[in-house]
Amino acid sequence: MNRIEPLVLGIETSCDETGIGIVRGRTLLSNTIASSMDEHARYGGVVPEVAARAHLEALQPAIERAVAEAGVRLDELDAVAVTSGPGLAGALMVGVGAAKALALALGKPLYAVNHLVGHIAADIVTPETEPLEYPTIALLVSGGHTSLLHVRDLTSDVELLGETIDDAAGEAFDKVARILGLPYPGGPQIDRAAEGGDPAAIRFPRGLSRASDLERHRFDFSFSGLKTSVARWIEQREQAGDEVPTADVAASFREAVVDVLVTKALDACASRGVPRLLLGGGVIANRRLREVALARAAERDVTVRIPPLSLCTDNGAMIAALAAQLIASGREPSTLAFGADSTLPVTEIQVAEREAVTA
Amino acid sequence: MILAIDSSLGSSVAVVDPATDEVRAQADSASPRGHAEVIGTLLERALDEAGVAPADITHVAAGMGPGPFTGLRIGIAAARAFATGRGIPVVPVVSHDAAALEHLAGDPTGAFAIVTDARRRENAVSTYSGLDDAGIPVRTGGPDLVPSSETRHIRRDEAESAGSEGISAISPHLGTTTSIAAGAVGILAARSIRAGRIPDIAEPLYLRAPDAKLPGPVKRVST
Numbered sequence: 384m385n386r387i388e389p390l391v392l393g394i395e396t397s398c399d400e401t402g403i404g405i406v407r408g409r410t411l412l413s414n415t416i417a418s419s420m421d422e423h424a425r426y427g428g429v430v431p432e433v434a435a436r437a438h439l440e441a442l443q444p445a446i447e448r449a450v451a452e453a454g455v456r457l458d459e460l461d462a463v464a465v466t467s468g469p470g471l472a473g474a475l476m477v478g479v480g481a482a483k484a485l486a487l488a489l490g491k492p493l494y495a496v497n498h499l500v501g502h503i504a505a506d507i508v509t510p511e512t513e514p515l516e517y518p519t520i521a522l523l524v525s526g527g528h529t530s531l532l533h534v535r536d537l538t539s540d541v542e543l544l545g546e547t548i549d550d551a552a553g554e555a556f557d558k559v560a561r562i563l564g565l566p567y568p569g570g571p572q573i574d575r576a577a578e579g580g581d582p583a584a585i586r587f588p589r590g591l592s593r594a595s596d597l598e599r600h601r602f603d604f605s606f607s608g609l610k611t612s613v614a615r616w617i618e619q620r621e622q623a624g625d626e627v628p629t630a631d632v633a634a635s636f637r638e639a640v641v642d643v644l645v646t647k648a649l650d651a652c653a654s655r656g657v658p659r660l661l662l663g664g665g666v667i668a669n670r671r672l673r674e675v676a677l678a679r680a681a682e683r684d685v686t687v688r689i690p691p692l693s694l695c696t697d698n699g700a701m702i703a704a705l706a707a708q709l710i711a712s713g714r715e716p717s718t719l720a721f722g723a724d725s726t727l728p729v730t731e732i733q734v735a736e737r738e739a740v741t742a
Numbered sequence: 743m744i745l746a747i748d749s750s751l752g753s754s755v756a757v758v759d760p761a762t763d764e765v766r767a768q769a770d771s772a773s774p775r776g777h778a779e780v781i782g783t784l785l786e787r788a789l790d791e792a793g794v795a796p797a798d799i800t801h802v803a804a805g806m807g808p809g810p811f812t813g814l815r816i817g818i819a820a821a822r823a824f825a826t827g828r829g830i831p832v833v834p835v836v837s838h839d840a841a842a843l844e845h846l847a848g849d850p851t852g853a854f855a856i857v858t859d860a861r862r863r864e865n866a867v868s869t870y871s872g873l874d875d876a877g878i879p880v881r882t883g884g885p886d887l888v889p890s891s892e893t894r895h896i897r898r899d900e901a902e903s904a905g906s907e908g909i910s911a912i913s914p915h916l917g918t919t920t921s922i923a924a925g926a927v928g929i930l931a932a933r934s935i936r937a938g939r940i941p942d943i944a945e946p947l948y949l950r951a952p953d954a955k956l957p958g959p960v961k962r963v964s965t
């Protein structure tokens with residue numbers, strides 16, 4: 384196995400994107416994504432069984448497309464990588480079953496890795512950039528997770544500082560979009576509705592930001608109260624017979640989410656003395672979030688890294704990239720005895736690592 | 743060599759010689775859960791015990807169900823990925839047909855039903871009548887979902903007289919089938935390849951739409 388610049392195929396099926404990525408060391412060769420998002424639209428959120436069925440249908444063509452795009456042959460691979468968790472159990476299992484069989488068919492080692500740490504590895508295969516410096520704080524925001532991490536070493540030392548205690552930020556966008564009568568997914572819809580709106584028009588609450596909350600939940604997030612507060616504000620307006628200023632509501636809601644995300648991320652940078660912030664996850668597509676993060680980080684001399692959107696949303700390239708780093712750092716492959724772990728903690732960067740054979 | 747995989751009930755992997763229909767090795771896990779955990783080890787064991795390398799595999803047979811969704815998918819995903827890795831075709835097989843083949847080995851005549859637990863107080867039922875000239879069980883009905891209460895207490899003679907008509911009236915004189923042998927899946931694949939009749943089953947036989955509720959109107963939060 385080439386341990387310096389390993390050729391790795393990564394399989395990611397933790398939510399609604401079937402991602403197949405191929406990397407050679409730090410070089411991205413293919414990032415193929417088949418999304419079942421449209422199939423979930425009428426349900427207003429990701430339906431696990433619909434997602435799992437779509438993964439099974441998409442997997443084989445996605446692997447073939449990725450291999451063709453990368454211009455490699457499967458038998459040239461040094462390793463196969465797969466997301467073991469966290470994520471939707473039934474969806475993860477499709478990728479796990481496929482990855483094991485693919486690795487066996489090719490006679491190649493298999494690396495089972497952590498999805499959240501994969502989001503950090505996306506930075507490594509971002510074209511035309513210098514490698515990320517460590518330590519860094521990472522803020523990962525999507526429809527499935529909202530996590531703040533302290534990354535001292537990508538392959539061996541990642542600490543969870545905080546995460547959402549109820550809804551993920553992306554979910555909050557979806558739910559508030561529905562309250563405003565807007566379709567799924569809510570992020571881009573809220574963005575459009577917020578155009579021309581005043582982000583300071585309504586002061587919606589910032590979850591877990593009061594002094595009394597900060598003691599226990601300094602780096603945790605909560606968006607469920609915000610959603611309720613938006614609903615209540617609209618109902619009161621309607622009850623009074625007033626028109627609902629949709630643009631102001633959308634802009635003010637978005638501001639509350641963005642404010643709390645950026646405030647806590649920069650607080651983490653300050654408290655850990657880390658002048659670097661890496662953003663990841665699909666919600667990073669939100670332009671207002673990127674703007675506020677960049678502006679406020681600049682005031683505090685914090686460098687912000689944002690991989691391109693195709694590497695921020697769930698994808699297989701980040702899984703392959705993480706495995707390539709694990710291989711380069713000398714880690715043994717995983718055994719075949721692992722499954723899907725929907726709540727895999729971020730400290731488990733690789734699962735089921737085989738014991739090294741000592742001569 | 744055919745590699746056969748079925749995870750419609752437990753997990754089963756076999757290597758079958760298509761020249762002789764001989765099952766060279768079969769590795770099983772009876773558990774109705776944990777398919778994703780065991781599938782790799784079972785694949786490795788079956789290949790090992792058969793003394794066959796992945797490069798010797800020419801076809802992958804996949805049990806397409808019916809079976810509970812979550813587990814069923816794992817075997818199909820593994821079959822497709824293995825086939826992609828080797829650049830070889832997947833041969834889909836109805837899992838109930840494999841159970842029927844095993845029953846017919848003992849008694850090649852008569853009508854009978856294969857019944858498997860489909861959870862939620864329903865069974866998946868297929869009816870059969872003998873083997874065709876390719877040695878493949880003749881499925882006269884199903885697979886379909888039938889309420890468990892309708893498939894419980896009926897005797898063999900009733901099953902035989904019900905024929906291909908009302909599946910819901912037929913019963914399992916065999917009782918409920920609780921395991922599918924990948925060896926039988928592989929033999930069926932071999933026979934269908936020989937007969938030039940590879941079934942066109944693109945999707946797993948889920949028999950049920952996904953559980954998904956359309957959202958209702960937005961609920962009020964004010965009191």
Ligand SMILES: [Zn+2]
Nearest residue numbers: 502525664697
């Ligand atoms: Zn993600």
